[in-house]
Amino acid sequence: MGNFSSRRSKNEIIHPQKRRKPDIVDVKVMLMGTGDSGKSTLFKQLKVIYEQGYSEDDLGKYKSVIYYNIIESSGILCRELLKNKVKFESEQNEEAAKRIAERTQLSSGRLSAHHIYDNQFATDLEGLMEESVMKEIFERRREFHIFDGADYFFKDLQRIREPYEPSVADILHCRRKSTGVNEGGFLRDGVRFRFIDVGGQRPERKKWINLFDGTNALVYVVSLSDYDQKCYEDDTTNRMEEAIDLFDEVCNGRWFQDKLIILVFNKVDIFAEKIKNSSLNKTFSDYYGDSPEEALAFITEKFLEVNKYDPRRIFCRYTDATDTEQVTEVFESSRKILIRSVLPNSPGSKPYTIPLNQPNKKTTV
Ligand SMILES: Nc1nc2c(ncn2[C@@H]2O[C@H](COP(=O)(O)OP(=O)(O)OP(=O)(O)O)[C@@H](O)[C@H]2O)c(=O)[nH]1
Ligand SMILES: [Mg+2]
Structure with missing residues (x-):
């Protein structure tokens, strides 16, 4: 084995002060939450921002x-229509639904997405989206665990x-369930923020x-639109109740008793639409409010009240993870909180003063 230092001539010795790199502080942040809450979408935004x-x-x-997102979702919806023997507006549409149902069967899993999503498939699907029974079932898509980006893509099939x-x-609207660990981040003002995105x-x-070792903070992501949906995993447990239980555990x-926690209430856009027609009272019988603001405050409280430790260390943020402007605001304010927490002696650092339940100003429901 070579001895590297012995090879260096006297002339090469660098003055220690010149050699010293600026100190870089690592801040490790875990992105956690139940499935589909929007962790990876926020993670993707790091790269954009x-x-x-x-x-x-x-x-x-x-x-x-x-393509797989559209294939899978259209297959589920077409099979549901055919199973219920609904009356299509035309025989042509029924045939189109049968072709889609067949081509999206699990046995087609060996075919590539491009192979399934050919011209015929695209024409069939575009035509079916004008069919009234398809429109009706599409409105109920969340009952069948159709991903939240479906609305975005199905309205724009011709472009695809x-x-x-x-x-x-x-990219921000598509969905790939995370099964491994994504790690990424950025360097800003001598602080390297490392975000860990998990399934x-x-x-x-x-x-x-x-993955918890060395973690400085937790960003716990909650899907606000979960309140009237069942878990993908068992189709019986309410998704938001599961998210509250998981938050309690975490x-x-x-690992997180003494760590900074940022609760990100995500999917404000879907929540704002949904709450107009689906009352929170169906899930939480102790909810008596009737405005979206009251519903949001109630959900926030449900999460905060499980915390058994110093409540001032939990910060709440509200966002639509697909909206870069809103997410920039959330990340920037979180970055400042993180710096104050991890580097308490940094210039301009102040003790935590942000009160509980204070939504970031720009986000309205
Ligand atoms: N409309 C809307 N869609 C969102 C929002 N956040 C996430 N989505 C969509 O919700 C779906 C799931 O988001 P992901 O970021 O993959 O969820 P995840 O928490 O990483 O899920 P797992 O990897 O299974 O744990 C994707 O289709 C996203 O585009 C949001 O705020 N608004
Ligand atoms: Mg993910």
Whole structure:
């Protein structure tokens, strides 16, 4: 084995002060929450906001994810229509639904997305989206665990026909369930922020504990639109109740008792639409309010009240993870809170003063 230092001549010795790199402080942040809450969407926004964004090459890689999202969702809806023997407006539409149901069967899983999503498929689906029974079932899509980006893509099917190049907005709306660990971040003012994005579905949570070492803060992501939906995993447990239980477990567990916690209430856009027609009282019988603001405050309180430790260390933020402007505001205010927490002696640092339940100003419901 070579001895590297012995090879260095006297002339090469660098003055220690010149050699010293500026101190960089690492801040490790875990992004956690139940499945589908929007963790990876926020994670993708880090690249848009703090890095060089998505290159054409990066965008192209999402093409098959987007096709699979549409294939899977349209298959579920068509099979449901056929199972219920609904009356289509035309025989042509019924035939189209049968073709889609067949081509999206699990046995077609061996075919590539591009192979399934051919011209015939695109024409069938575009035609079906004008069919009234399809429109009706599409309104009920969340009962069948259709991903939240479906509305965005199904309204724009013609653009997705070949030759199709995904946009950044497409990347933010598509859905790929996380099964491993995504790690990324950025360097700002001598602080390297490392964000860890994990899978939130039940089997994925078993892996979380292996990642906690050295964590400085937790960003717990809640999907506000979950309040009237059942879990993908068992189709019986209410999603928001599961998110509250999981938050209880995590924030009171030994790893995060003394850590900074930022609760990000996500999907404000879907929540704002949904709350007009679906009362929170169906899920929480102790809710008696009737405005969206009251509903939001109630949900916030439901999460905060499980915390058994110093309540001032939990900060709440409200956002739509697909909206870069809103997410920038959330990340920037979180970055400041993190710096104050991790580097308490940094210039301009102040003790925590942000009161509980104070939504970030720009976000309205
Ligand atoms: N409309 C809307 N859609 C959102 C929002 N946040 C996330 N989505 C969509 O919700 C779906 C799921 O988001 P993900 O970021 O993949 O969820 P996740 O928490 O990473 O899920 P797992 O990896 O399974 O734990 C995607 O289709 C996103 O585009 C939001 O605030 N508004
Ligand atoms: Mg994910």
